[in-house]
Amino acid sequence: MATDLLSIRPGRASDAAQIAAIYEEAWRATYQGVIPHLALERMIARRGTAWWRRALERRSATLVLEFDGQTVGYAGYGQSRMRRTPYQGEIYELYVRPAYQGVGFGTELFDMVRIKLMDHGLDGLVVWCLADNERACSFYLALGGKPVSEGIETFADVTLRKVAFAWASSNRSS
Template sequence: MSVDVAHVRPARPKDANALANTYEEAWRGAYQGIIPHLHLERMIARHGPRWWDQVLQRRASVLVLDFGGEVAGYVTFGRSRIGRGPFAGEIFELYLHPTYQGLGLGSKLFNGARQKLREMRLNGLLVWALADNETACDFYLRLGGKPIAEGLERFDETGLRKIAFAWR
C-alpha cells in the first residue's frame, strides 16, 4: 500500500499562520534583490496571518500542498484578470516554502489548480512571473507554458518586466 505524504487540498482557516509563514519565506527567497527592499518588506508585512484569515473566510480559491501534515506551499487561482480570450483561468500565486523547493512538488500544486480551473469551466490558463525570477520562469517553461505577453510591474520608479505564460 502506498502512502501519499504530499497531497493538494483546499486551504482551511486553521492554515492562516502556515500560509503567512510560507508567503514570507517564499517571497524573501524569490524576490530578495529583485523587488526593491522596502516594497518587499511592506508586501510581506501586509500578508500576515490576519490577512490570510480574511482571504480564507471569503472562500477564495486557495489550495495548499500538505506535506506530512505541514503546509509546504500554496496556489491561488481564478478567472483570468485579462478578460476575454482563450485563457479564461489564471494562477495568481504559486509558492513553496524554500524547504520544499526543488523536489517536484510545485507541479502538484500547479496540476491541482489546473484541475480546479477545469471544474470551474475556466479553460486555458495564464500565469505571470517576473522575468528576473528565473526559477519561476524556468518552472513554467518546464511545465509547457508558452510565453505569450510581457508587461511591466511598477514599484515607484522601478519597473520590473513580467512575462505571461499560457497553456491552452
C-alpha cells in the same frame, strides 16, 4: 517522493498563519535583491495572517499542499484577470517553501489547480511571472507554458518586466 505523505486540499481559515509564513519565506528567498527592500517588506507585512484569514474566510480559491504533516506550499487561482483573452483561468500565485523546492511539489500544485479550473468550467490558463524570477520562468516553461504577453510591475521606484505564460487548453501539454 513518497506520494502517500503528500496531500493537496482546499485552504481554510485555520491555514492563515502557515500560508502567511510560506508567502514571507518565499518572497524573501525569491525577491530579495530584485524588489527594493522597503517595498518587499511592505508587501510581506500586508500579507500577514490577518490578511490571509480574511481571504480564506471569503472563500478565495486556495489549495494547500501538505507533506508529512507540514504545510509546504499553496496556490491561489480563479478567473483570468486579462481582458480579451482565450485563457479563462489564472494562477494568481503558487509558492513552495524554499527548503522544499525542486522536488516536484510545485508541479503537483500546478496539476491540481488545472483540474480545479477545469472543474469550474474554465478552459486555458495564464500565469504572470517577473522576468527576473528565472527559476519560476524555467518552471512554467518546463510545464509547457508559452510566453504570450509582457507587462511591467512597479515597486517603489523600480520597474520590473513580467511575462505571462499560458496553456491553451485544459491539457497541460497543449
